[in-house]
Amino acid sequence: MVKFIKYIILFSIFFLQVFYWSAKGSCKEEKNQKLIVSFMEIKSTNTGWGLAVIIQTPGGRTYLYDTGPGQYPNESFDTGRDMIAPFLKKNNIKIIDGVVITHAHKDHFGGFKYLMDNFDIKRLYDAGYSGCKNCEPEYDNLYKPEYISKGGKYQLVKQGDTLNWDKDLEVVMLSPPPTYLNNDENEANTNSMVVRIKYNKITILLTSDITIAGQEYLLKKFSATDLKADVMSAPHHGNDSYLPFAEVVKPEIVIASSLNGADEPALVAQKIYSKVGAKVYATCWNGTVQIVSDGVVCSVITERNK
Ligand SMILES: [Zn+2]
Incomplete structure (x- = not known):
């Protein structure tokens, strides 16, 4: 009987441990x-423009929405090497689940080369x-073919596609x-x-560099409900901030990716978006501006105050 009790106790300890470790596992997730x-x-001091956004999903994946400048002649700054890679290393991120290149301008795809050579990038969009x-032409003629030729x-x-990120x-x-x-210069x-x-x-x-023509298209194509957002990036680094679009999106927070010493686009964003009650960063x-959200509220973390 004593032996039987001993087995019951050992058995209970085993199941308690299994329960503990499975509970611990789910907590981790x-x-x-x-x-x-x-x-x-x-x-960068000589490109004039640039955009690179790192998106960390609730499930722990990492995506990039553009990669900033990096390959201009006489350019010592590379957004991929000098900003994105240190950020990923600091956060112990070794895999980039996807990179969106919004359009073929160097201030958006320049950093891709360094990242492609130094990180495992799962997908290019x-x-x-x-x-x-x-x-x-460097993006379509060099970077993209090189990424695909390496097995990327x-x-x-396409418009309306849902990206399965998380x-x-x-x-x-x-x-x-x-x-x-095709009718815009x-x-x-x-x-x-x-x-x-x-x-x-x-x-x-996320609006990248859409012009006023691009925003007018969105206003015609989508309802106000479709376009309403809590947070948005200022179109074209802030330079193409457009009041009719701002009035429909009606964000609380706007981020302009404008360069140090060249803050004219940010000033345009501030002028337009303050009219709809938004706080403009x-x-x-x-410095780097972070939006952190649990899906109900969001907070803004900045490297420095204005
Ligand atoms: Zn740009």
Whole structure:
């Protein structure tokens, strides 16, 4: 009988341990339930422009929405090497689950080369728009073919496509349309990929470099409900901030990715978006700006105050 009790006790300890470890395991999985969107400071002194956004999903994946400048002649700054890689290392991130290149301009794809050479990038996304008069050819002729030739997966994203980034996020591409917008003189910018990220009650709208023509298209194509966002990036580094679009999106927080010593686009964003009650942050004033959300509320972390 004593022996029997001993077995019952040993058996109970075993099951308690299994329960403990499985409970511990599930706790681990639920630890990171935050969406973190980081608008990196661009420290280049001679490009004039730049955008690189790191998106860390609640489930622990990492995506990039553009990679900033990096390959200009006489350029000592590379957003991939000098900003994104240190950020990933600091956060112990070894794999980049996906990179969106919103349009073929160097201030958006320049950092991709360093990242492609030094990180495991699971997927490259773009809208397939190429060869326009103001597209910069290095992306379509060099970077993208090199990435694919090394075995990288490429995905052409079409308007309305949902990107399967995280079970808790709805990520949709709103623009450009399948036939692209061809009647604007700045076609590459106008056809930038506009991506909307929803995490429960919080919506973030990433607008890259869409021009006023691009924003007018979105206003015609989508309802105000479709475009409403809590957080948005200022169109074209802030330079193409457009009041009718601002009035429909009606964000609480706006981030302009404008360069130090060249904050004119940020000033345009502040002028327009303050009219709709938004608080405007800019990478030239605040350094890297992070949005952290649990899906219900979001907070802003800045490297420095204006
Ligand atoms: Zn740009």
